[in-house]
Amino acid sequence: MSHSALTPVFVGLRVGLHVLIAGLLVLVVVRLPGLEPQAAVAGLVLAVLFAVVYLTSLLMRAVPPQSRRRAGVVWISALGLVWVGLVIVVPEAAYLAFPLFFLCLHLLPRWVGPVAVVALTVVAIVALSLHQGFSAGVVIGPLIGAAVAILLGLGYRALAREAVEREALLTELMATRDRLAATEREQGALAERGRLARDIHDTVAQGLSSIQLLLHAAERADPDGPGIEQIRLARTTAADSLAETRHIIRELTPPSLDGGLGEALQRLGAAQAVPGSLRVDVETPPAIDLPMDVQTAFLRIAQGAMANVRTHSGATHARILLRSSDDGTVLRIADDGVGFDPDSVGSGAGGADSFGLRAIAERVAQLGGHLSVESAPGEGTSVTVTLRKDAT
DSSP: OTTOTTHHHHHHHHHHHHHHHHHHHHHHHHHGGGSOHHHHHHHHHHHHHHHHHHHGGGGGGGSOHHHHHHHHHHHHHHHHHHHHHHHHHOGGGGGGHHHHHHHHHHHSOTTHHHHHHHHHHHHHHHHHHHHHOSOHHHHHHHHHHHHHHHHHHHHHHHHHHHHHHHHHHHHHHHHHHHHHHHHHHHHHHHHHHHHHHHHHIIIIIHHHHHHHHHHHHHHHHOTTSTTHHHHHHHHHHHHHHHHHHHHHHHHHSOGGGTTOHHHHHHHHHHHHOBTTTBEEEEEOOSOOOOOHHHHHHHHHHHHHHHHHIIIIIOOSEEEEEEEEOSSEEEEEEEEOSOOOOHHHHHTTOSTHHHHHHHHHHHHHHHHTOEEEEEEOTTSOEEEEEEEEGGGO
């Protein structure tokens, strides 16, 4: 919890607990001279033993995390036994029950902690009754201390849970920030590569193609004329240059989109289908004119949605639909699976599928599009991305 804003609170509580135990132990030692010699010696030995056992908690950090809970139970049990002996000898040691309450609530399992607090309270009442006689004050004091300790312990646990949730949220936010930065870099690189590919295709490639056609026409018009060899050489050179230019254009285009977005979605559907288990139908237009960065984003969205279908939906039939019109482009991935509650995804309680849908939502937001998720338990899921014409 190094990033938690509540860490100073926990540190302050721990330091306060250490100071309280040290002060109460000093009070016990100060009261020893007023006891009989044998009781004073026994009290001193038990007080020193209590301090030694308490200080061994510093060694807890060296214990492996998987064994730390068991070691804590053993430690608080040993400390409690020493305290029982000490409170029998020195009545003022009963005050040490108050910090012991917090330690029991913190280290012992959920319901064992309050039971241990009740047991310590009974011991404190009995010990005080032996030294001072039974009275209402002897009973009420430990009971109030136990009640206050339980309330504060519950508050501490609530703060600890909040700190864990804050840390998880911060980790997720940092991962989202890094993912967004990586996506922006990827989208920027893809957009620039796509722009270069289009510019080269529309200028250099078209120019070389025109030159090749003109030289070919000149060659056919006068096949035996002067300079025909130079014309043929020029036409061959133009053809070679055009082939090299087209190779450069293909290199600038993402490999998965060599044949266009429609063909890439067809391949995705074939790859995700499971014979006899999951059928995937893909419906795309023969050709679609979209910027390369938009095509790449649509492909990644379809891949993420189909990953959710394969992993979480339990569907037997899925459909990928790509439709383009004068108003814009629509990508829809639907399945007949178990479905889910979209509100639970919005609240972050959807698990891995929630993470996938959030990643899709981030990509759609970067495109300036609209995402619609329609689902209900037992009714399948439909993920629709709409990108208006002016957004591309």
